[in-house]
Amino acid sequence: MTDNATPEPQHGPARQRLIRLMTTVFVVLLVSMLIVGTVLVLTQLVGVIGLNADLVTAAESVVSPVAFGIAAVLGIWTLLLSYAHGWKPSEG
Numbered sequence: 831m832t833d834n835a836t837p838e839p840q841h842g843p844a845r846q847r848l849i850r851l852m853t854t855v856f857v858v859l860l861v862s863m864l865i866v867g868t869v870l871v872l873t874q875l876v877g878v879i880g881l882n883a884d885l886v887t888a889a890e891s892v893v894s895p896v897a898f899g900i901a902a903v904l905g906i907w908t909l910l911l912s913y914a915h916g917w918k919p920s921e922g
Contacts, residue, residue, distance in 0.1 A: 845914065852911045859904040866897045 877885030
């Protein structure tokens with residue numbers, strides 16, 4: 831039985847270093863976003879349980895811009911990383 835999968839592209843050493851660096855930045859951004867999102871949710875949960883509406887809205891107003899900023903950078907970085915790996919928009 832033959833394998834119909836597309837072979838993995840072979841990259842040179844400079845591109846492999848770039849991919850490793852970009853992957854490290856991706857992981858840092860992902861973990862940062864997850865941590866900030868967790869802080870936001872847990873802070874709001876404490877506000878809901880404690881019936882403190884000011885804590886819920888303060889958590890949203892302070893943490894949301896950071897979470898959305900990290901998420902935006904992460905989304906763009908993910909696209910750039912996929913291009914570094916050799917993905918082309920025509921591949922679906």
